[in-house]
Amino acid sequence: MPTQKTVAATGNTLVAEAIRQCNPDVIPAYPITPQTTVVEELAKFVANGKMHAEYVNVESEHSAMSAAVGASAAGARVATATSSQGLALMWEELHVAAGMRLPIVMFNANRALSAPINIHCDHSDVMGARDTGWIILFAETAQEAYDNTIMSFRIAENKDVLLPVMTTADGFITTHSIDRAEVMDDETVAAFVGDYVPVNALLDPSITVSHGNFAGLGGPYFEFKRSERMAIERSRGVIKSVGEEWSKISGRPFGMIESFGMEDAEIAIVVIGSTAGNARHVARDLRAKGVKAGVVKVRCFRPFPYAELAAVLSGVKAVAVMDRSESFGAEGGPLFLEVRSALYDLATRIPVVDYIYGLGGSDVKTELIDRVFNDLSDIASGAASPSGLVYLGAR
Amino acid sequence: MKWDISKINEWKSDDFPLGAVIPDSGNSRDYVTGGWRSERPVRDDDKCTQCLFCWVYCPDSSVNVVDEKVTTFNLDHCKGCGICAKVCPSDAITMVPEGCELPEVR
Numbered sequence: 001m002p003t004q005k006t007v008a009a010t011g012n013t014l015v016a017e018a019i020r021q022c023n024p025d026v027i028p029a030y031p032i033t034p035q036t037t038v039v040e041e042l043a044k045f046v047a048n049g050k051m052h053a054e055y056v057n058v059e060s061e062h063s064a065m066s067a068a069v070g071a072s073a074a075g076a077r078v079a080t081a082t083s084s085q086g087l088a089l090m091w092e093e094l095h096v097a098a099g100m101r102l103p104i105v106m107f108n109a110n111r112a113l114s115a116p117i118n119i120h121c122d123h124s125d126v127m128g129a130r131d132t133g134w135i136i137l138f139a140e141t142a143q144e145a146y147d148n149t150i151m152s153f154r155i156a157e158n159k160d161v162l163l164p165v166m167t168t169a170d171g172f173i174t175t176h177s178i179d180r181a182e183v184m185d186d187e188t189v190a191a192f193v194g195d196y197v198p199v200n201a202l203l204d205p206s207i208t209v210s211h212g213n214f215a216g217l218g219g220p221y222f223e224f225k226r227s228e229r230m231a232i233e234r235s236r237g238v239i240k241s242v243g244e245e246w247s248k249i250s251g252r253p254f255g256m257i258e259s260f261g262m263e264d265a266e267i268a269i270v271v272i273g274s275t276a277g278n279a280r281h282v283a284r285d286l287r288a289k290g291v292k293a294g295v296v297k298v299r300c301f302r303p304f305p306y307a308e309l310a311a312v313l314s315g316v317k318a319v320a321v322m323d324r325s326e327s328f329g330a331e332g333g334p335l336f337l338e339v340r341s342a343l344y345d346l347a348t349r350i351p352v353v354d355y356i357y358g359l360g361g362s363d364v365k366t367e368l369i370d371r372v373f374n375d376l377s378d379i380a381s382g383a384a385s386p387s388g389l390v391y392l393g394a395r
Numbered sequence: 396m397k398w399d400i401s402k403i404n405e406w407k408s409d410d411f412p413l414g415a416v417i418p419d420s421g422n423s424r425d426y427v428t429g430g431w432r433s434e435r436p437v438r439d440d441d442k443c444t445q446c447l448f449c450w451v452y453c454p455d456s457s458v459n460v461v462d463e464k465v466t467t468f469n470l471d472h473c474k475g476c477g478i479c480a481k482v483c484p485s486d487a488i489t490m491v492p493e494g495c496e497l498p499e500v501r
Binding site: 199208 | 416
């Protein structure tokens with residue numbers, strides 16, 4: 001019988017708890033703000049015998065992901081965590097992990113990238129890894145960070161998927177704020193995640209296998225990339241079914257996207273991560289005044305939920321995309337490019353405006369969200385869209 | 396049973412092993428690496444004393460020996476480095492350019 005306990009804890013504490021409950025064999029990790037407390041908690045669990053993992057103190061994130069790749073190829077369930085510059089330093093191994101089809105689970109505390117140096121939240125780090133072949137989940141709350149982390153193991157290790165999963169939460173806002181959350185009992189999580197049965201394990205004496213092979217010069221590199229694409233496409237169904245399964249156990253719903261007010265919305269904001277809460281708060285106030293405002297939160301960024309977004313946005317008159325990262329020189333931020341592409345095949349052209357916001361932890365006040373909805377109301381009643389992207393709240 | 400890659404050029408994305416692993420051992424022998432050789436060794440059997448220096452020094456184990464006697468060179472893996480010719484104490488090995496007329500040496 002699943003038993004949940006209500007706790008007050010930070011996002012990082014809950015992510016560490018989720019990782020402990022999923023019982024990885026190896027944790028190669030390097031601390032970086034604002035991920036540090038995750039790996040501190042994990043190190044304590046191992047030191048105090050509350051977890052039977054091999055905790056590897058590596059000398060950098062490049063080594064952390066290299067060790068994760070090695071341990072996963074050997075046949076271990078592997079978890080790690082990072083943030084910002086650390087994720088950037090892992091860049092080449094991120095591709096290796098996905099290309100070798102290793103189901104590593106990594107938590108990322110979303111943080112800005114240098115320069116200038118900044119330790120606060122934005123999505124530049126994760127968006128820099130969006131094309132590495134990893135499945136990428138974004139949490140809005142500490143609760144969602146906990147739940148997403150547990151589901152990540154099931155998604156990654158599914159035999160139709162076998163891809164690494166990055167489960168993320170907004171640095172400081174979600175990782176360090178104390179929030180109320182429901183924590184599941186150990187037995188239920190262990191049963192949900194199941195025992196890890198590796199494929200092609202180097203340490204399995206019953207098979208002979210070599211990893212990390214050459215496939216160039218007319219070799220099948222091209223075909224291997226295609227099979228990666230096919231795997232991440234298959235993951236769509238797996239992410240949904242794992243979400244439904246965990247939803248039945250936990251009582252909390254999990255879709256690729258989460259909608260608010262979209263049943264009759266005329267204007268809508270599409271947003272990722274912790275700002276979804278602010279956006280819903282403002283939309284609720286506007287709806288009380290009769291404005292048909294809606295919010296769509298994108299929970300799964302890779303694979304991107306094109307069909308779901310097109311369906312939910314098809315009736316609206318104007319859409320604002322809120323991007324917490326830049327794609328310098330592109331027509332908009334990473335989320336904007338995806339959303340507008342998702343809407344391209346609709347019969348009716350919907351105006352889409354991009355708002356770059358909150359870079360380096362820049363405060364996202366409700367007044368700013370108000371402004372976005374006001375712009376959308378103007379566009380919906382025939383005003384011209386703001387030309388170019390808008391740096392929301394920048395001086 | 397040995398991993399059968401005889402039809403590898405016809406395989407589709409789904410036919411390749413997951414994550415580009417090689418699900419077999421001892422297959423470096425099957426991987427032809429001598430294709431970029433610009434010179435090949437040719438051995439004069441009359442001068443050769445069967446001292447086996449070439450066999451000892453070859454960095455690619457490409458000197459074929461049967462019953463303690465050098466027979467041929469394994470041109471699937473010989474890179475044409477010329478070490479065999481250099482160490483031969485009786486000048487029995489000469490390096491000749493690839494692509495010219497040659498007696499069959501394999």
